[in-house]
Amino acid sequence: MTGSVLLGMLAAIVAVWALAALASVRALAGGPPIYDRLGRGGALAGVAALAATIAALWLTLDRPPLRTLGETRLWYALWLVGLGCLLEWRLRTRALRLPMLAMGALFLGLDLWSPAALDRTLMPALASPWFVPHVTVYLAAYAVLGLSCGAALTALWRRRGQPLRDEDLRLPLLLVHLGLPLLTCGLCFGALWAKEAWGHWWAWDPKETWALLAWIGYVVVIHHVRRPAARPRGTLLLIAGAFAVLLGCWYLVNLLPSAQVSVHTYAVEP
Amino acid sequence: MTSAEPAAASEPAPAGGFWLTRWSYAQATALVGGLCGAAWAAQAVAGTLAVALPPPPWNWTVACGPFLALAVARWLRPRSLLLDNLGGIPVAVLSLVALALFASPVAIWKEGPEAPAWLASLGLAHPLSTLPFAVALALVMANLALCTARRLQRREPGWIRFAVLHTGLLTVLAAGAAGTASLERARVVLTEGAGFSALADRGGRPLALPVELALDDFVLESFPPRAAVARMRPGGWDVVTAETFLGPDARVAVAGLTLAVREWLPGAAVIDGRPTAFAETGAGPAARVAVTAADGGALGEGWLHAPSAYGEPLFLALPDGRALMMEAPRPRRFASRLRVREGGVERPYELVVNRPLHAGGWVFYQTSYDERLGAASRTSVLEAVEDRSLPVVYVGIFLVLAGIAAHLWHAAAAVRPPERAP
Numbered sequence: 186m187t188g189s190v191l192l193g194m195l196a197a198i199v200a201v202w203a204l205a206a207l208a209s210v211r212a213l214a215g216g217p218p219i220y221d222r223l224g225r226g227g228a229l230a231g232v233a234a235l236a237a238t239i240a241a242l243w244l245t246l247d248r249p250p251l252r253t254l255g256e257t258r259l260w261y262a263l264w265l266v267g268l269g270c271l272l273e274w275r276l277r278t279r280a281l282r283l284p285m286l287a288m289g290a291l292f293l294g295l296d297l298w299s300p301a302a303l304d305r306t307l308m309p310a311l312a313s314p315w316f317v318p319h320v321t322v323y324l325a326a327y328a329v330l331g332l333s334c335g336a337a338l339t340a341l342w343r344r345r346g347q348p349l350r351d352e353d354l355r356l357p358l359l360l361v362h363l364g365l366p367l368l369t370c371g372l373c374f375g376a377l378w379a380k381e382a383w384g385h386w387w388a389w390d391p392k393e394t395w396a397l398l399a400w401i402g403y404v405v406v407i408h409h410v411r412r413p414a415a416r417p418r419g420t421l422l423l424i425a426g427a428f429a430v431l432l433g434c435w436y437l438v439n440l441l442p443s444a445q446v447s448v449h450t451y452a453v454e455p
Numbered sequence: 456m457t458s459a460e461p462a463a464a465s466e467p468a469p470a471g472g473f474w475l476t477r478w479s480y481a482q483a484t485a486l487v488g489g490l491c492g493a494a495w496a497a498q499a500v501a502g503t504l505a506v507a508l509p510p511p512p513w514n515w516t517v518a519c520g521p522f523l524a525l526a527v528a529r530w531l532r533p534r535s536l537l538l539d540n541l542g543g544i545p546v547a548v549l550s551l552v553a554l555a556l557f558a559s560p561v562a563i564w565k566e567g568p569e570a571p572a573w574l575a576s577l578g579l580a581h582p583l584s585t586l587p588f589a590v591a592l593a594l595v596m597a598n599l600a601l602c603t604a605r606r607l608q609r610r611e612p613g614w615i616r617f618a619v620l621h622t623g624l625l626t627v628l629a630a631g632a633a634g635t636a637s638l639e640r641a642r643v644v645l646t647e648g649a650g651f652s653a654l655a656d657r658g659g660r661p662l663a664l665p666v667e668l669a670l671d672d673f674v675l676e677s678f679p680p681r682a683a684v685a686r687m688r689p690g691g692w693d694v695v696t697a698e699t700f701l702g703p704d705a706r707v708a709v710a711g712l713t714l715a716v717r718e719w720l721p722g723a724a725v726i727d728g729r730p731t732a733f734a735e736t737g738a739g740p741a742a743r744v745a746v747t748a749a750d751g752g753a754l755g756e757g758w759l760h761a762p763s764a765y766g767e768p769l770f771l772a773l774p775d776g777r778a779l780m781m782e783a784p785r786p787r788r789f790a791s792r793l794r795v796r797e798g799g800v801e802r803p804y805e806l807v808v809n810r811p812l813h814a815g816g817w818v819f820y821q822t823s824y825d826e827r828l829g830a831a832s833r834t835s836v837l838e839a840v841e842d843r844s845l846p847v848v849y850v851g852i853f854l855v856l857a858g859i860a861a862h863l864w865h866a867a868a869a870v871r872p873p874e875r876a877p
Contacts (some may be wrong), residue, residue: 188698277872303698306678306785313809359869366863373852373859382809384640384820384840386848387631389583394562401555408544414479442564 186245188303195259195297199290201231202266206286213279224282225270231289232267240409246404248307254439255301260321262289264328272360280356284335300404303438310448315378319371319439326367327431332362334428337421357424358410365403372400385447391396391441392449395434402427475536483545487594491553494587498578505584506774507636514636518629520598521593529604542601545593550594557588592628599625616865620858626851634844643819645670647833651796655839664839666815667796671803674792675830677784679808680761686777696782701742701759711749712779717756725766730758737831739763739784746771746779783829791821791835797810806837817841832859 205227212221239259242250250256253415269285272278344353375393380386387393406423409415438444474482501567508514540546551666560582564571570580584590603621606614641655641662649666679700686693697709704721723741724733730741741760748754759781770780791806797814806812812819817839825832 270866272870275870275872294562304696305698305700306787309786309788309808312788315809359866362866363863366859366866369855369859373856376852380845381811383822384811384818384822384838384842386845389558389561391562394558398555398559398562401551405548405551408547412479412544435588436563441562443562446565 186241186303188300191238191242191303192297192300195293196312198231198234198238199293199297201227201234202286202290203292205231206283206290209279209282209286213283221279224286225273228266228270228282228286232263232270235259235263235266235293242303244292246303246305248305249317249320251317252307252311253301253304254436255296255299257320257324257435258292258296260324261327261331262292264325265289265292265331268325268328269332270373276359278355278356280339281332282334283330284339288331288335301366310382313382315374315381319374321379322367322374323371324362326371327435329360329364329367330428330431333357333364336360337424341418341421341425349421354410354417354420357421358407361403361406361424361427365407368400368403372396390449391443391447392434392438395430395438399427399431399434402430434453477536478540478543479546480547480549483543483549484542485606487546487549487553487591490590490594491557492678493589494585495578498586499576501578503580506586506589508632509636511614514633518633522596522625522629522635525828526604526745528601529601530608533605533608538601539605542598542605546594547598547602550591550598554588554595557582557591559587559639585667592632594611594722596625596628599628613865616858616861619854620862623851623854623856623858624877626854627848628842628851630851634842637843639817639839639841641839643668643839644839644848645791645793645835645837647671647673651794653836664815664817665797666817668837669794669796670791670835671794672792672834673789673824675789675824675832676787677830678787680784681782682707682709682714682744682759683780683782684712684773684777687779701740701744701781710777712754712773712815713747713749714744714779715747716742716744723760723766725760725769728767730760731765733765734766735831737763737829739829740767740781741769744771744779746773764828786829789821791837806835 205224208220209224212218212224229252239250242256242259251260266285266289267279269289291321297451334357340349340353340357344350375396376386379388402423406420406427409421409423438447440448473485476482478486508517522743522822525538525541529535532538556580560566560570560574560579562736565575566581566583568580574580579757581583599621603618603625606617606621639657639662641664642655643652643664645652645668647670649670653664653667655662655664664830679701679702681697682701683694683696685695695710697707697714699705699707701707701714701716701719705716707714707716720730720732720741722732722734722737722738723730724735725731725741725752736801739761741758743756743758745756746754754773755771756773758769759771759779760766761781761783762768763783768780770778788807791804793804793812795802795804795812795814804812806819808821811821818841820838820840821835822838823836825834
């Protein structure tokens with residue numbers, strides 16, 4: 186697989202998901218069932234194609250494609266739409282369809298916007314059995330929590346100007362309760378790996394600190410909502426705010442002054 | 456994770472004043488904000504005040520004693536409104552927010568001498584050693600101790616997974632705090648053929664380790680080199696690197712060009728601007744390449760060689776102003792082949808990143824080498840760490856993992872369609 190082939194695959198998947206999103210909009214607006222089936226089928230087809238693309242990339246690079254920001258976006262989109270389809274089926278809801286397709290297409294679109302050359306090298310510090318579990322658990326957590334943010338914003342949009350009900354909170358909170366344990370596992374795996382690699386299980390590296398801030402954000406959410414006086418709108422806004430901090434951990438940290446002293450900043454993409 | 460208190464209070468809230476009631480965010484903000492604010496004011500005035508735990512064994516007493524005492528007090532006084540409130544959700548939320556606030560400078564700016572002047576003027580040049588950070592951390596730990604004790608006492612639904620998770624969190628925090636006072640770190644520099652050494656550098660002070668190490672050989676394996684095309688622009692260079700490696704008879708595409716390797720020297724030294732085969736460790740490869748444009752037109756031919764210990768770099772100037780060069784081979788793996796002498800017994804050990812050496816109660820990590828020489832480096836730099844709190848930290852981490860797995864299982868069981876009304 187070459188870089189141009191990869192970009193071609195991503196462009197095709199983005200197109201399929203964009204069409205699936207349009208079909209889903211039609212279905213949600215009361216269109217015939219064929220549109221709903223097209224939307225679901227398009228989402229699944231994109232997931233299958235993306236999984237095959239990642240597998241081909243893994244074979245081409247001869248290393249797990251988890252090193253650069255662009256590579257992590259591929260996994261994020263895969264988990265996002267894959268888990269979104271699974272939850273959609275299990276919960277018998279279409280509330281996740283548009284958020285997952287929109288975010289999945291957006292994150293793959295970022296790879297198209299800022300393509301990076303394929304790089305087969307892997308620095309020695311990443312040659313560890315912890316590399317794959319640590320990063321994939323984190324990306325799965327990001328995906329579930331991204332869906333929670335999407336569900337929260339969707340609820341706020343649909344109920345704009347109207348009072349929110351407790352059932353509007355059910356899906357976003359369920360996703361937070363699924364994503365936070367994954368986030369915690371990622372944090373713990375990182376600590377165990379860091380001890381084996383560097384000798385410090387927690388070094389207050391800027392990336393680690395942002396990860397802790399994001400974790401604290403979601404811990405605040407699940408505790409706040411247990412208060413009888415907690416208002417649904419405030420809780421949904423908290424969920425969105427916590428995801429913003431999580432995006433800071435993923436992206437913003439690479440741009441801050443502290444990035445110069447971090448061992449976690451992603452390889453600079455030409 | 457479940458809350459520190461059930462969604463519906465089981466006992467009526469006593470009335471009377473701002474404090475003598477079941478606390479909401481108002482009281483928690485006043486408490487947490489007041490304590491942290493006072494600590495911050497003291498920090499800003501004192502400037503260089505740095506909080507540190509006493510040396511062992513008192514570090515464990517300070518890190519664990521107050522919180523164990525709170526838990527016992529909660530057990531003995533189950534109806535104490537104060538302890539109930541201190542272990543409640545509002546204090547949990549506000550203390551976590553305070554902890555995040557005082558840790559956030561580390562996430563954004565550099566610390567120490569390179570911290571922004573305004574941050575230093577607030578006494579936060581070293582945010583993690585400050586009094587407000589310590590106060591916020593203590594409040595979080597106090598809250599954990601109290602809510603866990605309460606949950607153990609009342610055996611409310613989900614109390615086992617709650618207790619396991621929160622005990623794990625408290626254990627990690629306490630052991631981490633205690634560990635800061637007992638952690639020993641030292642730098643060990645070994646040179647090939649210099650014999651056994653037990654000397655280490657602990658921040659400029661010499662330290663004699665209980666283990667002797669000798670470096671027999673430093674090994675560096677690299678990926679093959681890649682070609683790169685560079686174009687100068689105002690303020691720097693734009694560099695495009697090839698996706699495939701250079702090698703004998705390779706054909707590589709980069710930046711619209713095709714490179715065909717005509718001649719390959721696996722190890723080369725550059726003498727008078729020309730590469731010569733040189734089979735010494737650290738001598739990087741050289742490649743004579745023919746460059747053709749996208750339309751098939753020949754653009755030139757010449758030698759490429761990355762900068763190394765054995766000669767200057769060789770590059771090819773292209774007619775369009777770009778330069779074709781060889782990127783320095785990136786390290787794939789580096790290792791120190793050691794002999795370890797401990798208690799009169801000698802053994803070999805190959806020390807690699809992610810596979811540290813455990814000896815004499817210390818753990819040795821491969822950190823770096825003389826990067827100017829690359830594979831020719833005869834120096835290896837290790838870090839020696841003695842962390843007596845580590846076993847307790849690991850217990851805490853595994854309790855957290857067990858508790859969080861239970862919570863994930865519980866949450867996954869709730870992934871089902873909403874119940875329909877009959």
